[in-house]
Amino acid sequence: MPEMLADLEHLIRCESPSADLTAVARSADLVSAIGERRLGSAPERLVIDGVTHLRWRLGSPDPDAPRVLLLAHHDTVWPVGSLESHPFSIQDGVLRGPGCFDMLTGLVMAIHAAATFADGPGGHLAHSAITLLVTGDEEVGSPTSRALIEQEARGCVAALVLEAAGDTPDGVPGALKIGRKGVSNYRVDIVGRAAHAGTEPEKGLNATVELAHQVGVVLGFADASVGTSVVPTVAQSGTTTNTVPARASFKVDVRALTAAEQHRIDEAFATLTSHTGATVTVAGGVNRPPLETSAAEGTWQRALAVSKGLGMDLPDAIVVGGASDGNFTAGVGVPTLDGLGAVGGGAHADHEHVLVGEIPPRTALLVALIQDLLGD
Template sequence: MSHPLLTWADAALPEMLDDLEHLIRCESPSADLTAVARSADLVSAIGQRRLGFAPERLVIDGVTHLRWRLGSPAPDAPRVLLLAHHDTVWPIGSIETHPYSIQDGVIRGPGCFDMQTGLVMGIHAAATFADGRGGQLSNAAITLLVTGDEEIGSPTSRALIEQEARGCVATLVLEAAGDGPDGRPGALKIGRKGVSNYRVDIIGRAAHAGTEPEKGLNATVELAHQIGVVLGFADPEAGTSVVPTVAHSGTTTNTVPARASFMVDVRAHTVAEQARVDEAFARLTSHTGATVTVSGGVNRPPLETSAAEGVWQRARAVSKDLGLELADAIVVGGASDGNFTAGVGVPTLDGLGAVGGGAHADHEHAYVDEIAPRTALLVALLRDLLAG
């Protein structure tokens, strides 16, 4: 006999798919603030219909975020943060080139996997507590926070996310699941690398490359040296990657370059590794006599596995009660807003949204038959966490 939560989720699936179609068709590229505001209007309307009340609308530097708070207002009440975003990477017009469809159980359309499906699941899971089907919140609380700038690094929402997370029992991140160790989709994420970004600027001295190159100070030569030094900061055994990306140097083919710069992407599993690399960048010195300046630093702390392990074990236990089999959890290189919540010391489990693949790519897709059981899992996990 099917678990009552699975029965409920199966019955709710048509409504979830209807909400999802509307969200996918309402395009929301992060940099288009008008589009993000329009998307927030739609998310607000869907949430009000399902939860029974409108969210707080939080506009920060023009970016629209939404917050629903359910249950006890007592500051000491156990609270879980459901964390989602409604912005996508897809530019306006993508719905024409990548139309919404469901065929053979596969959903396609811009943002279906990252992360409109997870957002819909979060709304419907929270709704079960709003009307009492999921459980009573007289002595507990849930916050559903939906941000509008995750895809560009959460510049306006980071402080809001950290504020909402502090004091919570746990944060459940509705980003999509990943591929498990055996390649099967659907793995929850118990670790994400932290991200640091650096810019190295070099100032040399220009001169004519043909008549008096000796009077110049070649910024390109210094750039080449510094790239070699920076590559040495990586530690493959620790999982720390240091990748020079965008580089610029010089002005014309017959001029000794006076200026150069390059960007570096750093990913690390631990705070200690982030700090080690940050200190190494601070010690960069010139090889040729050119001026070397470093800017940037840590963008997102890592979601270390220690922050996720307890919630992951509870997710495994409640999944067994539902009769579901979860794949082994994974650690991934990409970051999410869960990095911020783990960074302020809150237990965090990620990847509780869509099952599918192709994030940001032409083949982005999500599987219909995974939506109901994963939403039931979300409700069961919320119950468990709030019950202590």
């Protein structure tokens, strides 16, 4: 634990907001150094469109050897300077600091869990393998790392995602995640015709009016009975108060539990037609496939059995609306279990925190699950 907490403090103090590529590269340097010290080898450094990702491949080089993928990210949502208002601290068993819950604690757990298999000549992985992939752009949708994640996941026995655990519906912390909604993003663009709003408004074609109509139509695509949400978010229209707006646009966030629902929504957006005569066009589509419970159930049952062997009582697993890189691994058909990282709360918020006492048993669970999956 002292070594884990020391590593975690160093990572939290090395701020790494996703959009600051210099900060992400600096964070990757630190993750690399920590990993090399714990794992005994340096990672491959993969820079894609300026974003720095790290990959360790441990154990057997045989492509047919059973392999587990440990998936983590080292970028955070907190801008440089956040440490001044949210300093690193440990008090009364609670650890705080920018990115501690999402997901630097999970990253440290992944490194130290993998290290238990990497000691000694050949380690404990003579006939099996572990890949530890640490990406640098998860918080912005993994635009540069998606292909890498999918490539590393294919053929694996399972993907274990070190995102933080969640709370059950009745507020019990520490729940693993067996489902995540898929994410689709759309932008609806509207082109009308400008005119003077006071002297000849009838000569204009009001893009704001068309926008209002289309927002109403889009809201009708949602289906709460199957967990599909359709939420208009950012909207823009007009130039001045005395001009009939010629252009407007709005963005839409869609979350769905199944690929079939994502496909239905995609087809629905393709049917949008003008109500006023303005031109309506749609851009976007599926960003992340869903992590459906069918992809997690087998690994979840193994985690339950392993936890009982450790004397742990895990709370019921949960399905959440937020996405992670586990959506991608499930999307290529790999068994995926998420939420194996920190227990705490407050992701992206002022009260972000981690329960220190939960780090050792959760790391022990991760090690035992890897052993079980690899047949050790």
